[in-house]
Amino acid sequence: MNLELTTEDVAFRKEVQAFLTSALTPHMRRAGLRTTSIFSEFEASMSFQRALHDRGWAAPEWPLEYGGTDWSQMQKAIFQEECQRANSPATSSIGIQMLGPMIIRYGTTEQKRVLLPRILSTADVWCQGYSEPEAGSDLASLQMKAEKVGDDYVLNGSKIWTSLAHHANKMFCLVRTRKSEKPQAGISFLLVDLDLPGITVSPIVSLDGEVEQCQVFFEDVRVASSQRLGEENQGWEIAKYLLEYERGGYSYYVALDKQLNQIKTMASSACSEGDVPFIEDPVFTAELAELEIDKLALEYTEYRLKTRLKEQGKPGALSSMIKVTGTELGQALDEMAVRLRGQYLAPLQNHCLDPDFTGPCVGPVCGINVMNRYLNNRASTIYGGTAQIQRNIIARMVLAREGV
Amino acid sequence: MNFDLSEEQHALRESLHSYLRSNYQFEQRQATVAGPEPFDRALWQECADLGWLALPFAPEQGGLGGSAIELMLLFEQCGRFLVVEPFLETLLMAGGVLKRVRGDDIDTRLNAIIAGRTQGALAHGEPQHCDERGSVRCTATYQGGAFALSGRKAVIYNAPTADFFIVSATADAVAPGLARGDLCLFLVDSHQPGLALTPYQTVDGRCAAEVNLNGASVDSHRLVCSGDKAEQLIRAVFDDVTLALAAESIGAMDVLVSETARYISHRKQFGRPIAEFQSLQHSVADMYMASELARSLVYAAAIKLREGAQDASLFLAAAKAKADKSGVFVAHNAIQLHGGIATTDELKIGHYLKRITVSANLYGSRASQVRRFWQARCEPSKQCSSPELAA
Secondary structure, eight states, rough: OOOOOOOOHHHHHHHHHHHHHHHOOHHHHHHHTTTTTTTOHHHHHHHHHHHHHHHHSSSTOOOGGGGGOOOOOHHHHHHHHHHHTTTTOOOOOIIIIIHHHHHHHHHHHHHHHHHHHHHHHHHHOOOEEEOOOTBOOOOOGGOOEEEEEETTTEEEEEEEEEETTTTTEEEEEEEEOOOOOOOOOOEEEEEETTTTTTTTEEEEOTTTTTTEEEEEEOOOOOOOEGGSSSTTTTTHHHHHHHHHTTTTTTTTHHHHHHHHHHHHHHHHHHHGGGBBBBOOOHHHHHHHHHHHHHHHHHHHHHHHHHHHHHHHHHHHHHHHHHHHHHHHHHHHHHHHHHHHHHHHHHSOOOGGGGGOOOOOOOOOOOTTTHHHHEEEEGGGTTTOOOOOHHHHHHHHHHHHHOOO | OOOOOOHHHHHHHHHHHHHHHHOOHHHHHHHHHHSSSSSSSHHHHHHHHHHHGTTOOOGTTTOOOOOOHHHHHHHHHHTTTTOOOSSIIIIIHHHHTTTOOTTTHHHHHHHHHHTTTOOEEEOOOBBTBBBBBBBOOEEEEEEEEEEEEEEEEEEETGGOOOOOEEHHHHESSHHHHHOOTTTEEEEETTOOEEEEEEEEOOOOEEEEEEEEEEEEEEEEGGEEEEHHHHHHHHHHHHHHHHHHHHHHHHHHHHHHHHHHHHHHHOOTTTEEEEEHHHEEOOOOHHHHHHHHHHHHHHHHHHHEEEEOOOOOOOHHHHHHHHHHHHHHHHHHHHHHHGGGGSSSSSHHHHHEEEEEEEEHHHTTHHHHHHHHHHHHHTTTTTOOSSSGGGG
C-alpha cells in the first residue's frame, strides 16, 4: 500500500500543466468557470477539443492506434485534475467517451476508418438517442421502430433527453428492429445523419432557462443498413458495454474539489448572522467539514477503483457506487453554495454566464453560476441510470456475494 | 499509488482471520464475556505465541516492527470478531507509551507484554476529558524525591486486569526538570498504595474502572516522560488508537453488511424472501456504500500514518469521523433489516452496535474529530480556499 505518484506521473502532471497554460484561451477559461452542468458552452468546448486533438490528447480512453493514449488510470485522473484546476471547459463527452469505444469494439474496418478521426477532430458532433418518452429507466422497453425496407431501415418514433442534439450533426441510437418476448433481444444500434429528411430536432428548455436537451422526432426516415453498428438485434449488448464504459473513466472527486473551493471562496466573503463570514461560523464549518470528509472518502474510493481496474476487469457495482455518491455529494454541495449565494441567487442574469461576456453582473462574480448549476444538477441523479437503478445494481452485487 | 497488501501483509490478515474463525465464534466470545475472567487468558497466551503481541513494537525491543498497515489489519480482524482481549489497551496504549520512552526496566516490561505475561492500561482520561486534547487535572506534587499523584481517572479500559498503569498528571509545582503545568507520565504498578480502582463491566463486553489517586507516592524515576515530549507522545499514542478504532469499525461493518444480505435472502415474509423488496435492497446498497467509503479513508489514513506524512492527523480524523458515522448507520440498518431478533442479546448483530457506539465516543467524540479535520485542513496555508476562482 502506498499513495505515492510515480516519477512518470509527476512528470506527466507538469506536461499537462504546460500544455494547458499555452492551449487555454481566456475565453475557454471563462467558459470553464461559468459551467453549470456537465457541458460547457459549445464553441469553447469544441475549441478546447481541437487543441487537445492537435496534441494527441483528445481521447485519453481510446487505444493508441485509434488516436487515443496509453495513459494509466492515474494519469487520466491527473489529466482531469489539471484540466479542472486550470478552468478548462468540459470536452464533448458524447462522441469521444461514449460512441468511440463502441465503434472500436463493434465497428467495421470502414466505420472505424471514416468515423473515428471525425470524432477526434470535431468534424462530427454526436448525440445519443437512447431514452424515449415512454422508456427512461426501463430502457429496454424502447419503441422507436426501424423497419427493414430493401437495404434501408425506415425509422418512426421519437427520442428524448438527447443532449446537444441542437448542435449535433449525427446521432447514435437504439431502435426496435424486431418484436420479441425479451425486449432486450430486438434492439439494434444505428448511426444516423441528423440532416436526413423526416427528422425534427425540438429543443427542451431546462429549469435554468437554457437548452441542453432536445426531443428528436423521426417520421419515415430512411437510414442505410450500412449505418448499423454491430449485428442486427445486437444493440442491447453494445449499449450495455457503453454504459459500463461511460462509468469507468470519469473522476467525480475532481469536480467536487472545484465545488468545495468555490464554496470556501464564497464563504470567506458572504456573511452569516452578525457580520461573521460563513467560514468562521462554527455551525456552517461543521457541515462543510462533514461534506469535505465525504468528498475525501469518495476520492480515495475512486483511487482504489482506478488502481485495481487493470487486474480485476469491469468496475460493475463499484462504479455504480461512485456514480451515486459522486452525484449526491455534488447536489449537497450545490445546495450549500446556493445558501451562500443568499439573496443574489434571485437575479436572473444568464447572459453573465456567456464566456464572451465581460461586463458587470449583480452580486459577487464568484458564484455567478451557482443557481443554474443547482437546478441543472438535479438531473445528475436521474441521467446515466437513476440513483435508484444504481442502488438496485449495488444491492444485486452485495446479495450475489453471499451466494444468494 | 496502490492499495494492495504485500504478500506478508496478506498472510498476516489470513492467519488472523483463520485463527479467529476457529477460536472466536460469537458463542465462544459470549462465553468469555459471561465468564469469571474479563477475557480469555489462554487465548491471549496463544496470540503471544503466534507473535501478534509483538506486532506494534520495534525489532530492537523484541517486536516485529509492524507498521500502521499491520496495526490496521490486526484491528480490522478484532472488529470483525468483536474481540474483547486488550490488544488496544495493553499493546497500543500502555505499550504505546512504553515503546516511546527509555528507562531501566522499560525493555523488561515490553518483553513481558510481548510474551503475554503482563497487562497494562493508560490512565489518561478524566471525567472532564477523554482524549489527548483535554487538560489533565490529576496533579503530581513533588516532595523530596517522589511525586504524590492525586485525582480521578475515568473509564480506564483494562484497568481491573492491569499489572501496571501509565498515569498522566500535571505538575502542580516546580520540580527538577519540570515547570509548573507540565504534563507528566508515570509508570505505576497496580499494587501502588494510594491507587484505588472501582471496577465494572462495560456494555461492549470488556472491563474497565474508575481510578482514584489519593496522594499515591511514586518515585521520581517512575516519571517516564514530561513536558512537550509527553504531549507529543500522547498524541502519537492516540493517533494509533484512532486508526485502530476506525479499523475495528470497518471490520465490523463488513460483517454487518454480509450478515444482513444473507439474512434477508433467507428470511421469508409475504411468501417470498424479503430481499426481493426494493426498499430493503436500497438499504443494503446504502450500507455497502457507507462501509466501503469508510474503508477507503482508513486505508489512506494508515498509509499516511506509516509514512509520518504531514497530513496524517487530517486523514486520521477524517477516517475516524467517517468510520463512526458509517458504523452507526450500518449497525442501525443491520438491526432494522434483521427485525426483532437483532434487538436481542442472543444475536451478534446488536453487539456490533454496542462496540461501534462506544468506539465513537470513548476517546474523543465525532465532533472533535470533525473539528480536528477542519483545523488541520485550514492550518497549513491559513487559508481554506484557492484564489484562482475569481472569474
